[in-house]
Amino acid sequence: MSSLMSIKNMSVNFDTPGGSLEAVRGVDIEIPAGMSVGVVGESGSGKTVMCRAAMGLLQGSTVNRTGTVIFDGHELTAMSKEQVRELFGSGMAMIFQDPLTALNPVRRIGAQLSEGLRIRLGMSKSDAMARSKELLELVRIPNAAAVLKSFPYQLSGGMRQRVMIAIAIACNPKLLFADEPTTALDVTVQAQILQLLRELREDLNMSMVLVTHDLGVVAGNTDYVAVMYAGEVVEYAPTKKLFADMRMPYTEALLDSIPRVDHKSGTRLSVIAGRLPDPTHRPAGCGFAPRCKYAQDKCTTDHPELKTDPDGHVYRCWFPIGEAL
Amino acid sequence: MSKFNFWLQRAAQVIIVLLIVTFGASLLLRLIPVDLATILIPNGSESEREILRNEIGLNKGPIGYYLQWLGDFVQGDLGKIYFSGGTETVSDHLAKAMPRSLLLMAYTQVFALSVAIPLGVISAYRAGRRTDRIISNILFVMASIPGFAIALILIIVVGVKLAWLPTLGYATYSEGIWEHFKHMLMPVLSLSFGLIATYTRLLRADMIASLREDYVTMAMSKGLSDRRILWKHVFRPSSITLFTSAALSMGGLIGGAIVIESIFATYGVGFEIFAAIAGRQYISLQSCVAVISLFYVFFNLVVDIGSGFVDPRTRDRRANV
Numbered sequence A: 001m002s003s004l005m006s007i008k009n010m011s012v013n014f015d016t017p018g019g020s021l022e023a024v025r026g027v028d029i030e031i032p033a034g035m036s037v038g039v040v041g042e043s044g045s046g047k048t049v050m051c052r053a054a055m056g057l058l059q060g061s062t063v064n065r066t067g068t069v070i071f072d073g074h075e076l077t078a079m080s081k082e083q084v085r086e087l088f089g090s091g092m093a094m095i096f097q098d099p100l101t102a103l104n105p106v107r108r109i110g111a112q113l114s115e116g117l118r119i120r121l122g123m124s125k126s127d128a129m130a131r132s133k134e135l136l137e138l139v140r141i142p143n144a145a146a147v148l149k150s151f152p153y154q155l156s157g158g159m160r161q162r163v164m165i166a167i168a169i170a171c172n173p174k175l176l177f178a179d180e181p182t183t184a185l186d187v188t189v190q191a192q193i194l195q196l197l198r199e200l201r202e203d204l205n206m207s208m209v210l211v212t213h214d215l216g217v218v219a220g221n222t223d224y225v226a227v228m229y230a231g232e233v234v235e236y237a238p239t240k241k242l243f244a245d246m247r248m249p250y251t252e253a254l255l256d257s258i259p260r261v262d263h264k265s266g267t268r269l270s271v272i273a274g275r276l277p278d279p280t281h282r283p284a285g286c287g288f289a290p291r292c293k294y295a296q297d298k299c300t301t302d303h304p305e306l307k308t309d310p311d312g313h314v315y316r317c318w319f320p321i322g323e324a325l
Numbered sequence B: 001m002s003k004f005n006f007w008l009q010r011a012a013q014v015i016i017v018l019l020i021v022t023f024g025a026s027l028l029l030r031l032i033p034v035d036l037a038t039i040l041i042p043n044g045s046e047s048e049r050e051i052l053r054n055e056i057g058l059n060k061g062p063i064g065y066y067l068q069w070l071g072d073f074v075q076g077d078l079g080k081i082y083f084s085g086g087t088e089t090v091s092d093h094l095a096k097a098m099p100r101s102l103l104l105m106a107y108t109q110v111f112a113l114s115v116a117i118p119l120g121v122i123s124a125y126r127a128g129r130r131t132d133r134i135i136s137n138i139l140f141v142m143a144s145i146p147g148f149a150i151a152l153i154l155i156i157v158v159g160v161k162l163a164w165l166p167t168l169g170y171a172t173y174s175e176g177i178w179e180h181f182k183h184m185l186m187p188v189l190s191l192s193f194g195l196i197a198t199y200t201r202l203l204r205a206d207m208i209a210s211l212r213e214d215y216v217t218m219a220m221s222k223g224l225s226d227r228r229i230l231w232k233h234v235f236r237p238s239s240i241t242l243f244t245s246a247a248l249s250m251g252g253l254i255g256g257a258i259v260i261e262s263i264f265a266t267y268g269v270g271f272e273i274f275a276a277i278a279g280r281q282y283i284s285l286q287s288c289v290a291v292i293s294l295f296y297v298f299f300n301l302v303v304d305i306g307s308g309f310v311d312p313r314t315r316d317r318r319a320n321v
């Protein structure tokens, strides 16, 4: 199976007044063509930074990215900003967590949607507008003509997210990064948006990286899962396999934190007790040790290496679940 | 609340503000602990003063005086300026001074904004890097030199040493466009320096805040060029503070350019105020203050209307409040 994007040993550091902040370290992820890969972790685990860095959207003098990212035969990490930009829209695209902040507040939907078509595909203004209307219909927005003339704040959250999806898929990207696409939405709308993404992926033959903190979302929408913790990939496996045979204590804890159906809606997500390690001062051992119920002495002193099972299941733990102690 | 109601309420606010300001100015006048008629016509006889007191209502109480002044003002009678040889009307003076001040203000704004906007955009784009640091140092210097000092330096260097530009006076369009601009250039420069520094900093700060927004990353992910992102996506939502500040400084430029107008003797409204104070023509002063507050209020309204165009959210928020 060919890989559409492969991220090798990628690290991202931010220079901050308090020292270097290591947001992502040594991440290896393969995104097979046509597949959907989930990236799961708590907020602060580095999943958003990982995606933006892989795509090349992190800019500024305070960002240091190392490692290699290859997309569709292009080595992004060796290309200039302008060269990578050529791949945006038609190669890679991204949708964001909160469509209210990700859509420009002062520009009409039509302008924001047609812009990519005109610049990336060289369409004329009227062609781009006509295509924009089709795109809005494609993401099931009723009354597309009126929505084209609206401003983002005039639409509901679900509609805005559909608009953002329309913008992202406008130039037929091969790979879509969806960064927590449903987190800001109501439960019913969440399901609709995920459904829409599934269908679009199939129709457009598009690969997807689905970033979420919710293993429940991953279960029905991805082929592979990468679990991230404190900037590292701590488990990587085909989704079915991960749920059938979980190796990583952190993943198990995440699964336990999924709110049950019998919870009243509105109750807070139950979370894993304890906090992520401080990204400016990484502990020597396993970053999960203070919160892990399987932790042993070794966990606090030695950083666990990535281990790969014969079936390709990857994890980063000294004492994985299902192994005799 | 409907749009109509909003503007109705806004108009009521405006009128109340104007009444308070003009009444305040009128009251100040009455608080001067000497006989105003004596000040206005120091060489007049007691009977002439009595006529004057009756004419402008000085023999009434403060409120009666104010109401009479207000009645005259709304009918276009802004009072008189008294000379030893006779009188001239304030409205005649302002009719001559106002266009000069308005032009001076307009040129200053256009110049200051057309320098400040590119500078602000560039320094936000290169925030923290060398270009930004250089610009911010230059701005620091520009903001630290007071306008009158710039005016004097310009007069000495450009006006006297190089003799490129006239140092005094004003030329109307009819005296030649070129002549007109030659007279305006140095006053405009003197007034712009401080504004450029303020405007650039305002725009830079707001642009930097906007550049952190998700919609900028979104625009990047569409494959747009940095230039397009800066101008099409970031500039407009970041420009509200800039334009508000620019509009509000217009009132100040019309009446507040007292020093610069006096140095260059352009005889605008600022100069008129200066002359009113120096010649103790307090009725003229009161009316000039009223006219300037009218402009302040007007430009405030412009801000209200304009911000709705810059940011559509304000428009609807207004209608929905």
Ligand code: SF4
Pocket (backbone or CB within 6 Å): A248, A249, A250, A286, A287, A288, A289, A290, A292, A293, A294, A295, A296, A299, A304, A316, A317, A318, A319, A320
């Ligand atoms: S290495 Fe130790 S602390 Fe870390 S997840 Fe495994 S068992 Fe827990």
